[in-house]
Amino acid sequence: MLFFIVFAPLLAALLILLGSPARWTALLGAAATTIATVLAFSRYQPGRGGFQFVSSIPISQSWRLHFLLGADGLSLTMLFLAALVLLCAIWFTPPLEKSERLFYVCLLLLADGAIGAFASLDLFFFYAFHELALIPTFLLIGIWGSGNRFGAAWKVTIYLALGGFILLLGLILLYRSVPPALRSFDLRVLQVLATHGGIATNAQNRIFLLLLIGFGILISLFPFHTWAPEAYASAPAPAAMLHAGVLKKFGLYGLLRVALPLLPAGAQHWNTLLVVLLSGNIIYVGLVTLAQKRLDWMLGYSSVMHMGYIFLGLASANFLGLNGAAVLMFAHGISIALLFALAGEIRQRTGTLVLSDLGGLGKVMPFIGLAFGLATFASIGLPGFANFAAEVMIFFGAFRVGADWHGFHLFQIATVLALWGVVISAVYMLRAYRTIFMGERSAAQFRGWNHSPDLAPILRIPVILLLAVTLVVGCYPNSILRVLRPTFSTPVISTNR
Amino acid sequence: MIPAPALEIAVLIWGLILLLAEAFADQTDRRGFATAGILGLLAVLVASFFLAPPPGATTTGFWSFYTADPLAIFFKRFALVTTILVLVMALDYAPAIRMGVPGANPHAGLGEFFTVPIFTCAGLMWMASAVDFVMIFVSLELVTMSFYVLVSFTRRNPVTLEAGVKYLILSALSTGFLVYGITWIFGVTGETNLARIGAVMTAQNFDRIPLLFGMALVLVALGFKIAAVPFQIWVPDVYQGAPTPVTAFLSVGSKAAGFVVLLRVLAPFSMLPQIGRLLVGIAALTLIYGNLAALPQTNLKRLLAYSSIAHAGYLLIGVVTFAGTAVAYYLVAYLLMTLLCFAVMVVVGNHAGDQIEDYAGLARRSPFLAFAMLIGMMSLAGVPFTAGFLGKFFIFDAAIRQHQTLLIVVGVITVGCGFYYYLKVIRAMYWLAPSAGAAPVEPSALSRLTMTLLIAAIFVLGVYPQPILDALNLPAGRAAISMTR
Numbered sequence: 001m002l003f004f005i006v007f008a009p010l011l012a013a014l015l016i017l018l019g020s021p022a023r024w025t026a027l028l029g030a031a032a033t034t035i036a037t038v039l040a041f042s043r044y045q046p047g048r049g050g051f052q053f054v055s056s057i058p059i060s061q062s063w064r065l066h067f068l069l070g071a072d073g074l075s076l077t078m079l080f081l082a083a084l085v086l087l088c089a090i091w092f093t094p095p096l097e098k099s100e101r102l103f104y105v106c107l108l109l110l111a112d113g114a115i116g117a118f119a120s121l122d123l124f125f126f127y128a129f130h131e132l133a134l135i136p137t138f139l140l141i142g143i144w145g146s147g148n149r150f151g152a153a154w155k156v157t158i159y160l161a162l163g164g165f166i167l168l169l170g171l172i173l174l175y176r177s178v179p180p181a182l183r184s185f186d187l188r189v190l191q192v193l194a195t196h197g198g199i200a201t202n203a204q205n206r207i208f209l210l211l212l213i214g215f216g217i218l219i220s221l222f223p224f225h226t227w228a229p230e231a232y233a234s235a236p237a238p239a240a241m242l243h244a245g246v247l248k249k250f251g252l253y254g255l256l257r258v259a260l261p262l263l264p265a266g267a268q269h270w271n272t273l274l275v276v277l278l279s280g281n282i283i284y285v286g287l288v289t290l291a292q293k294r295l296d297w298m299l300g301y302s303s304v305m306h307m308g309y310i311f312l313g314l315a316s317a318n319f320l321g322l323n324g325a326a327v328l329m330f331a332h333g334i335s336i337a338l339l340f341a342l343a344g345e346i347r348q349r350t351g352t353l354v355l356s357d358l359g360g361l362g363k364v365m366p367f368i369g370l371a372f373g374l375a376t377f378a379s380i381g382l383p384g385f386a387n388f389a390a391e392v393m394i395f396f397g398a399f400r401v402g403a404d405w406h407g408f409h410l411f412q413i414a415t416v417l418a419l420w421g422v423v424i425s426a427v428y429m430l431r432a433y434r435t436i437f438m439g440e441r442s443a444a445q446f447r448g449w450n451h452s453p454d455l456a457p458i459l460r461i462p463v464i465l466l467l468a469v470t471l472v473v474g475c476y477p478n479s480i481l482r483v484l485r486p487t488f489s490t491p492v493i494s495t496n497r
Numbered sequence: 498m499i500p501a502p503a504l505e506i507a508v509l510i511w512g513l514i515l516l517l518a519e520a521f522a523d524q525t526d527r528r529g530f531a532t533a534g535i536l537g538l539l540a541v542l543v544a545s546f547f548l549a550p551p552p553g554a555t556t557t558g559f560w561s562f563y564t565a566d567p568l569a570i571f572f573k574r575f576a577l578v579t580t581i582l583v584l585v586m587a588l589d590y591a592p593a594i595r596m597g598v599p600g601a602n603p604h605a606g607l608g609e610f611f612t613v614p615i616f617t618c619a620g621l622m623w624m625a626s627a628v629d630f631v632m633i634f635v636s637l638e639l640v641t642m643s644f645y646v647l648v649s650f651t652r653r654n655p656v657t658l659e660a661g662v663k664y665l666i667l668s669a670l671s672t673g674f675l676v677y678g679i680t681w682i683f684g685v686t687g688e689t690n691l692a693r694i695g696a697v698m699t700a701q702n703f704d705r706i707p708l709l710f711g712m713a714l715v716l717v718a719l720g721f722k723i724a725a726v727p728f729q730i731w732v733p734d735v736y737q738g739a740p741t742p743v744t745a746f747l748s749v750g751s752k753a754a755g756f757v758v759l760l761r762v763l764a765p766f767s768m769l770p771q772i773g774r775l776l777v778g779i780a781a782l783t784l785i786y787g788n789l790a791a792l793p794q795t796n797l798k799r800l801l802a803y804s805s806i807a808h809a810g811y812l813l814i815g816v817v818t819f820a821g822t823a824v825a826y827y828l829v830a831y832l833l834m835t836l837l838c839f840a841v842m843v844v845v846g847n848h849a850g851d852q853i854e855d856y857a858g859l860a861r862r863s864p865f866l867a868f869a870m871l872i873g874m875m876s877l878a879g880v881p882f883t884a885g886f887l888g889k890f891f892i893f894d895a896a897i898r899q900h901q902t903l904l905i906v907v908g909v910i911t912v913g914c915g916f917y918y919y920l921k922v923i924r925a926m927y928w929l930a931p932s933a934g935a936a937p938v939e940p941s942a943l944s945r946l947t948m949t950l951l952i953a954a955i956f957v958l959g960v961y962p963q964p965i966l967d968a969l970n971l972p973a974g975r976a977a978i979s980m981t982r
Contacts, residue, residue, distance in 0.1 A: 060963045128881030135875055142928045162913040172894050
């Protein structure tokens with residue numbers, strides 16, 4: 001099952017290279033992957049917990065390396081997100097002027113990097129799969145990007161490569177910190193070791209810092225976030241959807257899967273630093289977002305800002321906060337992908353994303369207006385959307401930390417700041433919505449309008465799909481919490497406070 | 498079962514036969530010689546898998562300066578594969594040779610160009626087995642002599658002549674350092690065999706200063722071979738000026754042999770902390786210089802020259818941490834990816850040039866060549882699922898095990914630099930539009946096959962390192978391999 005999920009996009013990419021029709025092959029591959037993830041999701045048995053659908057191929061005896069696939073609730077949720085966003089990104093790809101084949105191949109490889117990482121139980125392949133996305137990102141931004149695409153492509157690639165290598169050092173250090181007889185990259189083995197205190201506190205502190213910086217660069221943790229807005233602004237819309245929606249979640253997934261459960265003492269040690277940095281994400285980047293004059297840059301910064309909430313859930317490290325973080329990863333992935341897709345559609349129609357040049361679009365493209373409005377509400381975290389459910393869990397989880405403290409604990413201050421962050425994000429999102437869709441039509445140049453400027457009916461399907469998923473999860477969070485819960489009730493996590 | 502020394506002898510005899518035949522063949526197509534050379538070396542490569550086990554630990558006679566431990570056998574195969582690939586490239590390069598060699602005969606020079614690498618190969622194979630300073634010196638000279646000829650082969654080209662002269666003078670100088678260093682070491686210990694030098698050093702209490710001085714001189718010579726800073730000045734000019742297949746041979750064969758000798762020579766000296774510190778400094782400088790100087794290059798050959806300096810830096814991390822297996826693995830990865838890049842360069846260079854801008858829009862002109870170059874560059878940069886990544890993985894693992902914090906920090910930062918200049922080539926091929934009048938380039942069937950094999954090997958070794966690790970971890974309790982933990 002997982003084998004199919006991991007290799008279907010690769011297979012589709014290979015077929016496209018060999019000459020089958022690019023768009024249909026890609027769509028078919030992504031659809032098959034999505035269906036397979038839904039099937040896996042429904043066949044997962046939460047009662048049994050742990051990793052299911054495990055399959056393993058030995059690679060190297062001397063390193064005890066296996067190509068090991070397996071999934072629990074967290075990975076299944078992420079796999080579903082990746083497959084769904086991939087499907088929508090391919091669906092949203094407009095007809096291209098140059099090298100269409102290469103575009104779809106890059107898109108599929110980008111998504112497959114994330115999918116492979118989410119499905120891997122072996123840390124080596126978990127890492128390697130993520131880096132699969134590196135060169136496709138470079139090509140996608142460089143060839144089909146807009147604006148300062150050359151600079152952005154270099155920046156994102158070098159940032160991610162460096163972050164990746166720092167992460168690699170952390171993983172090797174983790175591998176080496178275990179007694180020789182037990183050394184392995186197998187996540188399950190390492191988890192058992194961690195529960196029995198197999199990793200020294202001293203080593204934990206060092207490894208956790210490396211992992212935090214490595215993953216932090218990939219997630220755009222403040223102050224390593226500067227690559228993200230520029231990359232998303234320059235990338236073609238489908239690439240931005242996948243990168244902001246899915247690939248960035250790899251880092252968070254890594255923290256949830258590797259750093260927190262395996263290195264609880266290290267997490268404790270660096271918790272204060274993490275809380276300070278994530279407040280930077282929420283408040284500083286939030287204020288920067290307010291000042292943006294272009295929609296794509298604003299969305300890029302807002303996605304950086306929302307990482308702060310997920311970090312808050314991670315840092316709280318209790319059952320409620322971690323579940324909230326996982327749900328928010330999913331919800332944010334969907335809402336940001338939808339926003340980038342719609343922004344791409346607006347750019348295609350108007351030729352600009354400068355906010356002051358746009359206006360009154362709601363009358364000419366009502367469907368885009370409605371969808372953008374709903375996505376805006378989701379992104380702010382209005383009740384009924386998945387983001388709300390997640391943020392509420394995170395806030396309660398984080399506020400509870402240090403509740404027995406006299407006076408205000410650091411976590412409570414951070415939570416209060418984060419709540420104000422919600423206000424900031426409401427301000428910029430609603431303001432953008434008003435400027436773009438309300439008011440008078442501005443004198444902006446509208447190009448490429450043949451008949452109706454609104455979204456073509458065939459393109460409405462992925463929009464409705466994404467909105468439906470976030471609404472279902474928002475109104476009935478148990479739909480994914482049902483499978484997520486066992487992941488976070490393992491003894492490893494609960495010892496962590 | 499074949500005794501190990503027979504391999505080199507077979508290679509040497511085959512080279513002599515081809516050279517003699519070439520002298521008497523008047524008007525035949527010289528490309529037959531390359532094919533014959535390739536087939537002969539392939540036969541030796543196959544034979545190397547049916548070797549008789551070497552006799553037990555003998556320290557006298559022939560086996561006192563010749564060893565056939567797994568490391569030696571491994572690098573013999575390495576030299577054979579490299580030479581075969583270089584000969585394949587030389588076949589593609591034949592038109593450029595014809596233009597670069599004076600003389601009315603259309604075959605002038607071709608025969609020698611195809612046969613001299615076989616002698617180099619014999620030298621490289623002996624170097625892999627050398628455990629005695631005399632043997633090291635002699636085999637090193639065999640390699641260097643043949644490179645003197647090869648580097649300045651297309652002598653109508655002034656750039657090539659310049660490269661040849663630079664290589665000749667500096668190489669001769671480094672040889673002088675090597676001999677002088679060996680005499681100092683011999684003067685102190687009274688031995689030239691590496692194992693016995695180690696034994697003398699542990700057994701007796703003697704003055705370390707002259708020994709260190711001799712060792713430093715030897716390191717100068719080996720630093721020249723592997724292109725380590727500060728002995729790297731010759732590299733860019735010679736790499737740029739030499740015929741492309743020879744550049745490939747220099748950067749892979751000569752470097753690999755240098756590292757094998759370095760591993761062997763350092764084994765008895767590992768207890769001297771000064772040497773370790775010196776090597777850490779050299780490694781850090783090499784990493785920084787190679788990577789930073791590669792950043793602004795616009796000529797692909799020069800860029801690969803600086804990148805080869807940079808890779809020498811990563812390899813030196815492995816040497817400093819005594820990770821023989823990691824060094825060997827990195828060298829294999831380096832062989833695959835460098836030769837892949839050079840193979841593409843030979844084909845493209847025949848039609849356009851070696852500037853990076855000549856590669857503009859290659860993805861649209863000849864997708865296969867662009868894809869091959871993409872894989873080569875990805876592997877050189879160290880992207881996972883390629884052999885280059887696993888090479889860096891093992892090297893960094895060794896550095897972490899030995900707590901070489903300085904080298905780790907420098908290494909990670911320079912990896913970031915590497916991404917910049919390797920991606921520059923990818924950018925040219927995939928982002929930029931082809932310049933007007935750039936014709937599509939198609940490789941010959943043989944080089945297409947070779948490139949496909951190299952790409953496949955890069956991916957296979959990128960996920961499945963076990964065959965190489967096994968080849969190096971045969972149960973052999975010899976002194977030299979004991980350090981390749």
